Amino acid sequence: MKKLDGEEFIGNVLKQFVEKNNLQSGIDNISVQDAWKSLMGNGVNCYTKEVSLKGTTLYVSLTSAVLREELSYGKDKIINLINEELGRAVIRDIILR
Numbered sequence: 001m002k003k004l005d006g007e008e009f010i011g012n013v014l015k016q017f018v019e020k021n022n023l024q025s026g027i028d029n030i031s032v033q034d035a036w037k038s039l040m041g042n043g044v045n046c047y048t049k050e051v052s053l054k055g056t057t058l059y060v061s062l063t064s065a066v067l068r069e070e071l072s073y074g075k076d077k078i079i080n081l082i083n084e085e086l087g088r089a090v091i092r093d094i095i096l097r
Contacts, residue, residue, distance in 0.1 A: 028090050029053045035085040036060070039078075044071070056092040058082070068096045 018024055032053045037045055049061040058079075062068045071078065075094045083089050 025053075028086075031086055032058060032082060032090060035082045039081050039085060053090070056090065058091045058094045059097065060094065061097050072096055 018027065029052060033051045036048070036051045036058075040048070044067065047062050047064040047067050049063055050059070051061075052059050060071075062071070075096075078094060079091050082091055
C-alpha cells in the first residue's frame with residue numbers, strides 16, 4: 001500500500017493517540033477481562049465476580065473457595081494463556097480472592 005505525502009496509516013495514528021492520551025492501561029484492562037471470559041469458559045465465569053488489572057497484576061474475585069484453590073495451582077498456566085491471547089506480556093502475577 002502506497003503512502004502519499006502528509007498521510008499516515010490509520011494504525012499509526014491510533015497508536016500515537018493511545019500513547020499521547022495514556023489509554024493503554026484501560027485498553028489492557030478491558031482486553032484482559034475479555035481474555036479471561038473467553039479462556040476460562042462458563043464453568044469458571046459463573047463463579048467469577050470481578051476481574052481487574054492493576055499494573056501487571058491481575059486481580060480475580062471468585063465466589064467459590066474451592067475454585068480459587070484449584071486455580072491457584074495453575075497460575076503460571078493462566079498467565080501464559082492470557083498473555084498469549086493478548087499477544088504480549090501484560091500480566092506477571094495473579095491474585096485470586
